[in-house]
Amino acid sequence: MRRKRHAPLPPDTLDEPFGPPPEEYLYRCPACGEEMLVNEAIIDVAVGATQFRGEYTGGMPTLGCPGCNGETMVYIEQEP
Numbered sequence: 006m007r008r009k010r011h012a013p014l015p016p017d018t019l020d021e022p023f024g025p026p027p028e029e030y031l032y033r034c035p036a037c038g039e040e041m042l043v044n045e046a047i048i049d050v051a052v053g054a055t056q057f058r059g060e061y062t063g064g065m066p067t068l069g070c071p072g073c074n075g076e077t078m079v080y081i082e083q084e085p
């Protein structure tokens with residue numbers, strides 16, 4: 006399920022003020038209600054770490070919550 010998109014930008018996009026928006030995912034902590042948008046690069050790192058521990062079960066990984074310092078942040082699927 007990992008997607009790799011680390012190709013360099015083609016030169017003809019360099020004069021745009023902003024590049025393509027990064028893919029971000031809404032995460033929420035069920036314990037303290039903290040919400041944050043997580044860049045897909047961070048998701049990739051979290052999946053890699055989970056795979057390294059042999060705990061990866063597929064789908065979106067849980068992330069550490071800055072509010073309660075636990076691995077409690079879960080991905081909130083949003084309707085488009």
Ligand SMILES: [Zn+2]
Binds near residue numbers: 034035036073074
């Ligand atoms: Zn929390």
